[in-house]
Amino acid sequence: MQLALYRYWRPQRFAEVVGQETTVRALVNAVAQGRVSHAYLFSGPRGTGKTSVAKIMAKAVNCEAPWEGEPCNACWCCREITRGAFMDVIEIDAASNRGIDEIRDLREKVRIMPAQGKKKVYIIDEVHMLTQEAFNAxxxxxxxxxxxVMFILATTESHKxxxxxxxxxxIYGFRRLSGEEIVGRLQQVVGQGSVEPAALDAIARRAGGSLRDALGILDQCLVLRNGEVRKQDVMDVLGIVDDGxxxxxxxxxxxxxxxxxLTLLGRALDEGKDAQQLVRELALYWRDLLVLSTVGEGMEMAVISTDSLPRAREQAAMWSSTALLAAVEKLMDISGRLRLQDNPRYVLEAALLGLMPVAGGREALRMPTPGEAAARRPAASRAREARENPAREEGAFPWAQVMQRVKHKRVTTHALLAPAQVLGSEGGVVRLGFSPAFTFHREKLAERENRELVLQVLEEVTGSRWSLELVQMAPESNGNSLVQTAKEVFGEDRVEVKE
Ligand SMILES: Nc1ncnc2c1ncn2[C@@H]1O[C@H](COP(=O)(O)OP(=O)(O)OP(=O)(O)O)[C@@H](O)[C@H]1O
Ligand SMILES: [Mg+2]
Ligand SMILES: [Zn+2]
Incomplete structure (x- = not known):
């Protein structure tokens, strides 16, 4: 049987360890200067090199011909340790029952001199799993x-x-490996093979900083297509959707x-994508938008690839950071609950509709004519407006056409306009109303770039020049259109309004 990639690619010298520079440098120096400590604790996330480095360390202190702190990997001791057959390097898995027994007789055993090498090295993995009694021993x-004797304890949970x-x-900390570090190692592994760079990128993003996990995914992909790897394969292996x-x-x-x-969601679920996984990916996408909108470029993206950055940047500009954060939190929250749902599709749909600008869902499908928009407002406010704007001409303004054209020119401006209601168009002024939930949209539209585009389109469509008034409306005027939309989408009986 072929050795799994992650085992075949276990680093055998300090120089082969990816990342963890500070830790590795300190250990190499300690060995080179003959100043190794009798007990180390390696702490850090899974698959980041703790066990690998512990074994290199065990070799380095037992090697017959060490060179500048590195083991030679050629002498008998080195080879036996690599094989796992060296009597003086003892690996204990603290998570197993046997491990606890082994710790119990440790006190007697450590007195016995090394049988084959210079130092007995105890590598105790998952050391946080020991019982109180074993800790005492x-x-x-x-x-x-x-x-x-030398002890190397390894743990993913040092706080325990x-x-x-x-x-x-x-104590030495091992950190999650960066996407770049992981991609670099994967490239080394695939060598000249036929592999899409985007595929490696996708693997690295999903590995969560663990090189072992990354190699595991790569392994599965390589098997799938006999040595070739495409981005789509990675998505299939992981059961996830791509960032596009x-x-x-x-x-x-x-x-x-x-x-x-609804169409996009349905498509993914029909293809057999896992709803919970999908929510997780979506949460990460929004998280990336939040990072883009607050910290800006230069931070590592969780799911958004370089190709998708231009569009993501535009999307990030469309929400306030508070709204982006709320979206991330909402999706995270839902991802936990989805497991218990027998019909995750509806939960997911409702969640996404809930993230829409509150009144936007309906308006964007079919823009109301100013007449409709006015009719939807309470009679009292209509009467007030009629008094304020006696010359008002209802129903004549070609708003739908304006929207169409704006969308064609710049999608982001269109999206900002989507929740607007045309309140009036007289005296050379177009008045657009925004409910308080869309303050962000209103403010963004007031910025020169957006404003000028709208004015230009207004002139193109109507043939005359306008100025724009962006009005904050009272909260009542957006009605309950989200509930309405939900009812239309899910069916009357499925929607329950909780106050
Ligand atoms: N820093 C690294 N450099 C090179 N390879 C690594 C590194 N970290 C992990 N790997 C790869 O992943 C495999 C597993 O790594 P290792 O067993 O050292 O991780 P670990 O930190 O001990 O994880 P765990 O906490 O799950 O035991 C290695 O065989 C190697 O292929
Ligand atoms: Mg380990
Ligand atoms: Zn050696």
């Missing part, structure tokens, strides 16, 4: 360690380790395009 040995133990160890799709979906939400949202 370990502590006793750490308090009075024989000179010929008693401080009495921590204080007797030199996520961008389309988020675009529909932004534009209040209910039909678009």
């Amino acid at each position: 370990l502590l006793k040995t750490l308090e009075e360690p024989p000179a010929s 380790i008693p401080s009495t133990i921590l204080s007797r160890c030199q 799709y996520l961008g389309d979906l988020v675009g529909c939400v932004a534009a209040g395009d209910v039909r678009g949202v």
Whole structure:
């Protein structure tokens, strides 16, 4: 049987370790200067090199011909350790029952001199799993360690380790590997193979900083297509959708395009994508938008690839950071609850519609004529407006045409306009109303670039020049159109309004 990639590609020298520079440098120096400590704790996320570095360390202190702190990997000791057959390098899995027994007789065993090498090295993995009793036993040995013994403890959860133990160890942190570091290693692994760069990029993004996970995904993809890897394969292996799709979906939400949202969602679910996974990916997409809108470029994106950045930048500009954060939180929250749902599709649909600008869902599908918009407002406010604008001509303004043309010119401006209601168009002034939920849209439209585009289109469509008044409306005027939309979409009986 062929060795799994991640095992075949286990680093055998400090120089082969990806990332973890500070840790590696400190350890190499300690070995080179003959100043190794008797106890180390390697702490950090899974698959970042803790066990690998522990074994390199074990070789380095036992090697017959070490060179500048590195093991030679050629002498008998090095080879036996690599094989896992060296008697003086003892690996204990603290998560297993046997591991606990092994810790219990540690105190006697450590007194016995090394049988084959210079130093006995105990590598205790998952050390946070030890029982209190086992911790006590370990502590006793750490308090009075024989000179010929070295301990390397490894854990993903150092906060679970008693401080009495921590204080007797030199502690080294292992960090998540960056996307770039992971891609670099994957490239090395595939060599000259036929692999789409976007595929490696996608793997790195989904590996969460773990090189072991990244190699695992790559392995599955390589098997799938006999050595070739495409981005689509990665998506299939992971059961996820690509960021182009996520961008389309988020675009529909932004534009209040209910039909678009439902169609895109349906497509993915029909293709067998997992709803929970999809929500997770969506949450990450919004998280990336939040990062773009607050910190800006230069931060690592979780799901958005370089190709998709231009559109993502535009999308990020369409929400306030508060709204982006709310979207991330909402989706995270839902992702936890989806597991318990027997019909995740509806939960997901409702969540996405809920993220639409409150009144936008309906308006964007079919822009109301000013007459309709006026009719939707309470009679009292209509009467007030009639008094204020006696010359008002209802129903004649070609707003739908204006929207059409704006959309053609700049999608983002169109989306900002989507929740607007035409309140009036007289005296050379077009008055657009925004409910308080769309303050952000209103403010964005007031910026020169957007404003000028709208004015230009108004002139093109009507043949005369206008000025624009962007009005904040009272909260009541947006009615309950989200509930209405939900009822239309899900059916009357499925929608329950909770106050
Ligand atoms: N920093 C790294 N440099 C090179 N390869 C790495 C690194 N981290 C992980 N790998 C790869 O992942 C595999 C697993 O790494 P390792 O067992 O050292 O991780 P770990 O930190 O001990 O993880 P866990 O906490 O799950 O035990 C290695 O065999 C190697 O292929
Ligand atoms: Mg490990
Ligand atoms: Zn050697």
